[in-house]
Amino acid sequence: MRSRSNLHLLLSSLVLLLLFSCTQDLSLGEHHEPTPPQDASAYLNALDNMGITPRSLEIWENHVFVDGDLVFEKQALLQKAIVLTEVVSYSNVQTIDYYITPWTFTPTEISLIDMAAAEWSNITDCAINFRRARGYKDADMIVTNFSYRSLPEEMQESSAFGIAWFPQNGNVGRWVAINNEDSSVAGATNTQFRLLVKHEMGHALGFTHSNLGHVPLTINNGQSGSFSKVHLLCTLTSETGNLMQSGGAAGGISGLADLSADERLASHKMYPGYFAGPSITGHTVCYSGSNRYIKFTMNTGNDDPVTAKVERYFPWITGSPAGVSGTLLLDGCGNTGRSITVPTPTGSWNYRVRLSNFEGDYFGAPSGSYYATVN
Numbered sequence: 001m002r003s004r005s006n007l008h009l010l011l012s013s014l015v016l017l018l019l020f021s022c023t024q025d026l027s028l029g030e031h032h033e034p035t036p037p038q039d040a041s042a043y044l045n046a047l048d049n050m051g052i053t054p055r056s057l058e059i060w061e062n063h064v065f066v067d068g069d070l071v072f073e074k075q076a077l078l079q080k081a082i083v084l085t086e087v088v089s090y091s092n093v094q095t096i097d098y099y100i101t102p103w104t105f106t107p108t109e110i111s112l113i114d115m116a117a118a119e120w121s122n123i124t125d126c127a128i129n130f131r132r133a134r135g136y137k138d139a140d141m142i143v144t145n146f147s148y149r150s151l152p153e154e155m156q157e158s159s160a161f162g163i164a165w166f167p168q169n170g171n172v173g174r175w176v177a178i179n180n181e182d183s184s185v186a187g188a189t190n191t192q193f194r195l196l197v198k199h200e201m202g203h204a205l206g207f208t209h210s211n212l213g214h215v216p217l218t219i220n221n222g223q224s225g226s227f228s229k230v231h232l233l234c235t236l237t238s239e240t241g242n243l244m245q246s247g248g249a250a251g252g253i254s255g256l257a258d259l260s261a262d263e264r265l266a267s268h269k270m271y272p273g274y275f276a277g278p279s280i281t282g283h284t285v286c287y288s289g290s291n292r293y294i295k296f297t298m299n300t301g302n303d304d305p306v307t308a309k310v311e312r313y314f315p316w317i318t319g320s321p322a323g324v325s326g327t328l329l330l331d332g333c334g335n336t337g338r339s340i341t342v343p344t345p346t347g348s349w350n351y352r353v354r355l356s357n358f359e360g361d362y363f364g365a366p367s368g369s370y371y372a373t374v375n
Contacts, residue, residue: 055246071173097138104145128271145178175204242262242263275363285375298338300336309324309360312349313352325342351372
């Protein structure tokens with residue numbers, strides 16, 4: 001009996017050790033860091049450098065809680081580890097593996113979470129691609145509820161419908177938490193629950209609230225936009241009626257809207273999908289003094305690319321180009337009749353055009369070779 005008791009004690013210790021290890025793997029892993037300052041100004045300055053002007057900010061033990069449902073890790077925010085470059089792109093991570101903690105949701109809720117992920121994945125010409133992970137160790141993102149043990153204790157006191165972590169270090173936000181024990185969430189329709197999950201996933205992808213602080217950009221159609229590489233700061237035409245509007249602007253969970261056309265456009269810019277090679281339909285040679293320019297007209301296949309570059313090859317060489325233009329804005333809008341004008345030397349050349357995203361840091365496939373002679 002004593003040896004059996006010792007065996008039971010040994011087995012119990014091993015089980016506890018395994019449980020502790022699993023908890024550590026799923027934890028936020030920040031308790032070894034030195035305690036960051038509690039002064040809000042440091043975090044406000046860091047957020048301001050990202051173009052985010054929060055309407056509300058709470059300082060938790062290891063996190064900063066912004067605008068009611070957006071979480072930043074303190075150390076990452078202060079160390080500027082939240083990098084303003086694409087988290088996902090065609091040439092980077094193409095698939096986001098997400099894990100749903102199955103014991104925290106009903107089968108219907110799990111199905112709706114999968115639907116929300118699929119709808120993000122189904123945006124045309126966009127690199128966002130969610131895939132269910134078999135376990136949390138394989139996941140880039142974990143979807144759970146507020147009672148999950150590895151999440152901050154402060155969440156237990158939050159009245160938010162959902163909370164999400166913002167991307168950092170080139171990765172999507174690690175956690176998406178849904179408060180399915182809240183009466184409003186528990187009583188939500190399937191559509192409302194799906195949109196709530198989709199909204200929080202948007203934060204984990206790098207979208208902030210569409211109706212809160214913004215830094216406008218100008219894109220080539222002359223409209224004032226405000227999407228940047230990682231976070232959507234507002235939208236082109238309307239700051240409400242979007243998936244990513246804040247809960248206050250939406251009027252609660254019953255007022256949640258789906259992705260707007262502007263948000264889809266911003267998704268293309270943030271996560272550019274594969275740009276097929278354009279089809280060059282014609283050219284014009286222009287002269288300015290001793291300088292020559294060639295203007296290419298093309299069909300782009302879709303209206304997402306806004307910049308392009310031109311590669312120039314010798315007629316008999318198919319290897320490295322003899323010259324490459326800078327990244328220039330395409331003239332015109334839509335997917336036909338777009339044009340780009342670049343300087344060129346005299347002679348007979350093969351030209352190819354590559355389409356790009358707004359920032360010009362991702363280029364798709366080249367067009368077919370286009371032969372032209374410049375006198």
